[in-house]
Amino acid sequence: xxxxxxxxxxxxxxxxxxxxxxxxxxxxxxxxxxxxxxxxxxxxxxxxxxxxxxxxxxxxxxxxxxxxxxxxxxxxxxxxxxxxxxxxxxxxxxxxxxxxxxxxxxxxxxxxxxxxxxxxxxxxxxxxxxxxxxxxxxxxxxxxxxxxxxxxxxxxxxxxxxxxxxxxxxxxxx
Numbered sequence: 001x002x003x004x005x006x007x008x009x010x011x012x013x014x015x016x017x018x019x020x021x022x023x024x025x026x027x028x029x030x031x032x033x034x035x036x037x038x039x040x041x042x043x044x045x046x047x048x049x050x051x052x053x054x055x056x057x058x059x060x061x062x063x064x065x066x067x068x069x070x071x072x073x074x075x076x077x078x079x080x081x082x083x084x085x086x087x088x089x090x091x092x093x094x095x096x097x098x099x100x101x102x103x104x105x106x107x108x109x110x111x112x113x114x115x116x117x118x119x120x121x122x123x124x125x126x127x128x129x130x131x132x133x134x135x136x137x138x139x140x141x142x143x144x145x146x147x148x149x150x151x152x153x154x155x156x157x158x159x160x161x162x163x164x165x166x167x168x169x170x171x172x173x174x
Contacts, residue, residue, distance in 0.1 A: 042123035045116055051092075052120075054083055055109075058093050059117040063106035065098065092116060 029035060036052045047055065057072060058064055070080035084107050087093040092113035098104035109117065132140050 039123055043119040045119055051083055051087055055092055058107045059109040063108040065104050065106050
């Protein structure tokens with residue numbers, strides 16, 4: 001007699017390739033320079049496209065160290081350090097010492113930067129509403145619930161070597 005767990009594993013195995021393909025498609029769209037340019041245009045702001053995802057990440061996750069920010073962006077530490085310095089020179093972020101380790105400098109959103117990301121959020125909502133306007137409310141709510149669950153589970157999986165080989169990670173989302 002086949003156990004329920006084996007049936008689930010067979011079903012999951014059959015769907016993982018499809019899920020991986022969908023994730024690659026989503027990340028590819030999210031990483032397109034035109035997407036960031038469209039978001040900047042929709043928000044009515046003036047910001048270099050390379051700085052845009054860093055500003056948003058600092059606002060969402062800050063205070064955040066440059067090493068972690070570079071890792072999340074899939075960029076070189078020195079490049080991200082220069083870009084954060086540029087954001088600081090524009091008064092969009094502030095840098096400060098980490099309370100636990102003063103050697104670590106963290107970036108945190110400034111009031112001017114927060115005002116800019118608020119405009120980006122409004123533009124993102126307009127664009128998102130257009131994408132999801134034909135969806136049933138239940139389907140949209142389930143997508144949000146399942147994406148949150150997946151994000152939490154995959155975040156906990158990073159760094160434990162759970163079957164991923166070098167170079168398999170694919171593109172990095174902004």
